[in-house]
Amino acid sequence: MTSESRHVPVMLQRCLDLLAPALERPGAVVVDCTLGLGGHSEALLTRFPEVHLIGLDRDKEALRLSAERLAPFGDRATLVHAIYADLAEVLDGLRIPTVQGILFDLGVSSMQLDEADRGFAYAQDAPLDMRMDQTTGISAAEVLNTYAPGELVRILRQYGEEKQAKRIVSAVVREREKEPFTNSARLVELIRDSLPQAAKRTGGNPAKRTFQALRIEVNGELSGLERAIPAAVDRIAVGGRIAVLSYHSLEDRLVKQVFAAGAASTAPPGLPVVPEKYQPKLKLLTRGAELPTEEEIAENRRAAPARCRGVERIREAKL
Secondary structure: OOHHHHOOOOOHHHHHHHHHHHHOOOOOEEEEOOOOOOHHHHHHHHHOOOOEEEEEEOOHHHHHHHHHHHHHHHHHEEEEEOOHHHHHHHHHHOOOOOEEEEEEEOOOOHHHHHOHHHOOOOOOOOEOOOOOOOOOOOOHHHHHHHOOHHHHHHHHHHHHOOOOHHHHHHHHHHHHHHOOOOEHHHHHHHHHHHOOHHHHOOOOOOOHHHHHHHHHHHHOHHHHHHHHHHHHHHHEEEEEEEEEEEOOHHHHHHHHHHHHHHOOOOOOOOOOOOOHHHOOOEEEOOOOOEOOOHHHHHHOHHHOOOEEEEEEEOOOOOO
16 A cells, blocks of 8 residues: 555645745745655645755654655655654754744654554554654553553553543553553453443543553653754744644643743733843744644544644744
């Protein structure tokens, strides 16, 4: 199956429209911080024929597939094996001080969900891996089998917003003493058996929140995002734009906080005239978080949880 047939980019037209005023300038550079299978990048290179694209991804298989997809664009695309938290280091290595556009499509990619042996999907039995970069780091199985109970409870509550975290962790600790966890089906069954009936009747698959929490922990997603979004704001040129697609409240809240801080005055209260250095550095381009249309969700069910935010850099000073 080709990358094109496997991947429907989420909120594609809205992302292109948000970035367009910055990317229609001669010599514009755009960074796709979450390249995945290259759907957004392909559209950016097609719509803006003079733009140069830098694509980052930690998943080497995603890089291979997207390189095939973007091959027709030749040297207009530079693909780098890196995580979005290393955005500043990547740009420094390429000797690019600022860029005109930055796109984040957060969360797990379509390829990672669809490849059964990656262990991201709770709907099919697979090894509990969940690493986006399978060449480094610890797996979800190692987290389940080795973390202290209190740490597991914290992860499920903080990253999965799982109200039944204590029940699930108690069952995990009991079962891992009998036999270590290796596959997803056993964990899904344990979660179902652990939850009260009322908790199983709402919110879809009862394993969803636990799998999300494990994935975020394994890949350091939120800690990486805490570095990446401020770095993006720092490296975007005046007049440049950033678009971010988030898929759960923790990601969206973090993006919202950074954008809101940049769009607010930092002047002490009561000043009759606000000096330049205190004035907002960003302009919000979206009113709150924009949602996908009903038509898009009908076409691509994975778009349903998406939340889109955009900002424009309007002043030179760093945040």
